[in-house]
């Protein structure tokens with residue numbers, strides 16, 4: 001089977017947003033499961049799937065340069081976590097006026113079991129210099145950026161490059177993986193084969209796919225995907241880089257525009273946050289007031305979305321269901337999308353209509 005057929009098959013169950021570069025959402029039903037089947041995990045790529053030479057170079061301000069293969073990474077202690085990845089542009093379509101960028105609805109979010117080597121172990125083996133401040137991660141993908149670049153010096157042979165603070169990257173508690181397996185199988189081409197970064201709690205832009213180089217830097221990195229795009233350009237306060245996922249809840253059952261019988265109905269959904277476990281989900285069935293507490297399940301792991309449910313006594317008529325999450329950091333979803341020029345981080349409370357007959 002050719003690579004192309006493999007990729008085509010892997011894409012069959014997704015909802016396409018853009019054919020080239022390939023960007024696609026999870027089908028709405030995929031959010032019901034705790035772990036999203038690989039074939040239904042959303043895909044977001046800024047360029048075409050690249051050819052990767054199979055090696056990972058670790059260089060820059062380190063005592064020991066490394067060149068690692070997939071086999072080398074598999075020889076290191078392996079860790080597996082269920083991690084919810086969400087694109088920072090998820091929900092952009094609900095922001096007004098509509099910003100430029102991929103027109104994501106609400107399904108650029110998924111959860112997979114990622115297995116790999118710990119980034120902290122690889123960095124420790126390379127021994128970063130004491131004047132290191134950031135770690136830069138380069139993907140093998142490059143090309144012409146189909147969006148208007150923000151940075152003036154940006155050319156048309158851009159590479160996908162991101163950085164993290166060295167303190168965060170080298171800290172074992174960050175649990176950052178150089179992942180090679182997804183849901184028990186080797187990573188597929190759309191998700192970054194042969195290996196990628198998985199940065200728990202961060203919007204998924206930090207999780208560099210097709211990882212090719214890791215460089216320890218003694219100066220902060222700036223680049224199109226770091227300081228150009230993936231910045232919150234607020235109107236009323238200083239710009240900020242996109243980092244942790246914002247608290248958010250979603251109703252998964254009943255489906256949007258469902259018709260359900262009157263009586264007791266168990267409403268179900270998911271909720272997630274990069275700033276602490278979700279501690280409360282409140283639901284409301286009319287356009288105004290009267291929020292009621294749903295039952296929130298404990299996290300199945302520290303980095304995965306949580307399930308919630310509510311025993312609803314559904315009376316006949318059309319209902320506008322809303323669910324609003326609060327996390328342990330005291331963050332709560334806003335009523336209105338927090339507008340910023342590039343349309344990131346829309347975690348406004350969603351409304352969904354259901355007819356009870």
Ligand SMILES: Nc1nc2c(c(=O)[nH]1)N[C@H]1C(S)=C(S)[C@@H](COP(=O)(O)O)O[C@H]1N2
Pocket residue numbers: 041042043044045046047085086087088138139140141160190191192204205206207208209210211
């Ligand atoms: N090399 C590379 N890594 C990348 C990207 C990319 O375009 N190139 N996109 C990022 C963004 S914006 C997201 S949301 C996630 C998506 O990961 P997925 O396609 O496995 O869902 O990958 C991130 N890593």
Ligand SMILES: [Mo]
Pocket residue numbers: 044086087088089204205
């Ligand atoms: Mo993203």
